[in-house]
Amino acid sequence: MKIAAIIPAFNEESRIENVLNAVKKVEIIDEIIVVDDGSEDNTYHVAVKNGIKAIRLEKNQGKGGAIMKGVHSTDADTLVLLDADLIGLTPEHITDLIEPILGTDVQMTYGLFSDGRLATDFAQKVAPFLTGQRVVKREIFQQLAHLEISRFGMEVALTRYVRKNNIPSVGVPMANMTHVMKEEKLGLFKGFSARLKMYWEIIKIIKIS
Ligand SMILES: O=c1ccn([C@@H]2O[C@H](COP(=O)(O)OP(=O)(O)O)[C@@H](O)[C@H]2O)c(=O)[nH]1
Numbered sequence: 001m002k003i004a005a006i007i008p009a010f011n012e013e014s015r016i017e018n019v020l021n022a023v024k025k026v027e028i029i030d031e032i033i034v035v036d037d038g039s040e041d042n043t044y045h046v047a048v049k050n051g052i053k054a055i056r057l058e059k060n061q062g063k064g065g066a067i068m069k070g071v072h073s074t075d076a077d078t079l080v081l082l083d084a085d086l087i088g089l090t091p092e093h094i095t096d097l098i099e100p101i102l103g104t105d106v107q108m109t110y111g112l113f114s115d116g117r118l119a120t121d122f123a124q125k126v127a128p129f130l131t132g133q134r135v136v137k138r139e140i141f142q143q144l145a146h147l148e149i150s151r152f153g154m155e156v157a158l159t160r161y162v163r164k165n166n167i168p169s170v171g172v173p174m175a176n177m178t179h180v181m182k183e184e185k186l187g188l189f190k191g192f193s194a195r196l197k198m199y200w201e202i203i204k205i206i207k208i209s
C-alpha cells in the first residue's frame with residue numbers, strides 16, 4: 001500500500017504551512033504533493049521551502065483539476081485529500097482519516113468538523129457530502145469521468161459515485177478543526193460570489209454525473 005497526500009492550493013501562502021506541518025508528521029504517508037493551482041501569491045515557494053513536492057499549474061484549473069494533476073503524478077493506491085486552509089489540523093486527525101481504510105473494504109473516508117467553529121461545524125452537519133478532507137482509493141478516481149473539469153463539484157461527484165455503487169465509506173469526526181471561509185478570505189461580496197459560483201459548479205456536475 002502506498003499513501004500520498006494531495007493538497008490543492010490556490011493563493012494559500014499564509015495558510016498552507018499549518019497543513020504541511022501536520023501532514024509531514026504522519027509516518028504512514030509516503031508522499032506529499034502540493035498542487036499550486038495557478039496562484040498569484042507565493043504558495044508554490046512556501047511548499048518548496050518546506051521540502052514538499054510541488055506542481056505548479058500555470059493557469060487556474062479549479063480544485064478538481066488540481067487534485068487530478070496530483071493523482072496523475074503519483075502511483076499511490078490511496079490518496080489523502082486535504083484543503084490547504086485548515087485550522088487546527090493535527091497528525092492524529094489524518095491518521096484517524098486513514099485508519100478505517102487499512103485492511104478493510106472501506107474505499108473512502110470523509111472528515112467532518114466538530115467542536116471547531118459554529119459556522120463551519122454547522123455547514124458540515126447540513127452538507128457532509130461537501131467536505132474536502134477525504135481518503136480515497138485510486139480505483140474510484142479511475143471510474144469517474146469529468147473530475148478534471150469538476151472544479152468544486154469534485155466532492156459531490158465522489159460522494160454520488162460511492163452512494164450509487166454501494167461502496168463502503170465512513171465518516172470520521174475531526175474535532176477542534178475548522179477552515180477559513182470564503183468570505184473571510186475574499187471579503188463579504190467577493191466571498192459570497194465565490195460561494196454562489198461553487199454551488200453552480202456543484203449543480204453542473206450533478207447534471208452530468
Ligand atoms: O480554484 C481553486 C479553488 C480552490 N482550490 C483549493 O481547494 C481547497 C478548497 O478551496 P476553498 O478553501 O476555497 O473552499 P471552501 O472550503 O471555502 O469551500 C483549498 O485548498 C483551495 O486552495 C484550488 O486548488 N483551486
Ligand SMILES: O=C(O)[C@@H](COP(=O)(O)O)O[C@H]1O[C@H](CO)[C@@H](O)[C@H](O)[C@H]1O
Nearest residue numbers: 083123130131132152155156180181182
Ligand atoms: O462546507 C461548505 O459549505 C463549503 C464552503 O465552505 P465555507 O462556507 O467557505 O466554510 O466547503 C466545502 O465544500 C467544497 C465543495 O465540496 C469543498 O471543495 C471544500 O473543501 C469544503 O470545505
